[in-house]
Amino acid sequence: MHHFSTVQALQHHLNSVRRQGESIGFVPTMGALHTGHLNLVERAKSECDVVVCSIFVNPTQFNNPDDLARYPRTLDEDSALLERVGTDVIFSPSVAEMYPEPATIRINFGALETVMEGASRPGHFNGVGLVVSKLFHMVGPDKAYFGQKDLQQVAVIRQLVRDLNFPLELVRCDTVRDEDGLAMSSRNRLLSPKERTQAPTLFEALTLARNLLLDGYTPEQAKASVRDYMAHRPAFTLDYIEVVNTDTLQPAAELQPPGQTALCIAAQLGKVRLIDNVVF
Secondary structure (H helix, E strand, C coil), rough: CCEEHHHHHHHHHHHHHHHCCCEEEEEEEEEECCHHHHHHHHCCCCCCCCCEECCCCCCHCCCCHHHHHCCCHHHHHHHHHHHHCCCCCECCCCCHHCCCCCCCCCCHHHHCCCCCCHHHHHHHHHHHHHHHHHHHHHCCCCCEEEHHHHHHHHHHHHHHHHCCCCCEEEEEEEECCCCCCCCCCCCHCCCCCCHHCCCCCCHHHHHHHHHHCCCCHHHHHHHHHHHHHHHHHEEEEEEEEEEECCCCCCCCCCCCCCEEEECCCCCCEEEEEEEEEEEE
């Protein structure tokens, strides 16, 4: 396994990979890896000759400085996990390497960034777009792999790929869950033991809404039931529960064909913001 921290060294290596006619799969992460990340790497390995995984906590996508400071950083542990699953290249640049000058460009994703996470975290998706654009240019992958748990991020990056004509295939992979239903997330490490036992409530709320929709309830009725359900769980502060089109993220008035409707939820549990979704 190769480990690079500079763009020059990374690109020198990947240029030789391309000269040999080998395909490149890319898994961008912010570290604090879990089984969900490793599944992305394994999917990439099954489809590409060489797999690159980046580890970079991107400051431009945090609108809360405390959130950035709390984000777990576990590079040594992450490297060991990636080596175990056969990752070919780790790219772990410094902030100065990624942003030698303060970024001034802004990326506007239109309606995609005015709802859900975009509405709650102004500027977040501009930061995501900036860092992903940089990484795509630096790595030059044939395929890039993202988890469905961050469904809105996937939609934003899909638009980025289309609008800027990145020559790659975007692959969305299913959410990986713990046995109790909690979607795996690096932020789960920040939960206290008590909060960790409460956290699966988020998936329970999604399951409630999903079952109501399948029983013929309208999206508004299902959402109202979730708001009532969460109101009786005082440990949580519900941010939103939405029924949306999976591509546009705009509200859906009814269930659409398979794969085109998603239930999305976000809530605060202690100091940790949790998000989750299910796609019909």
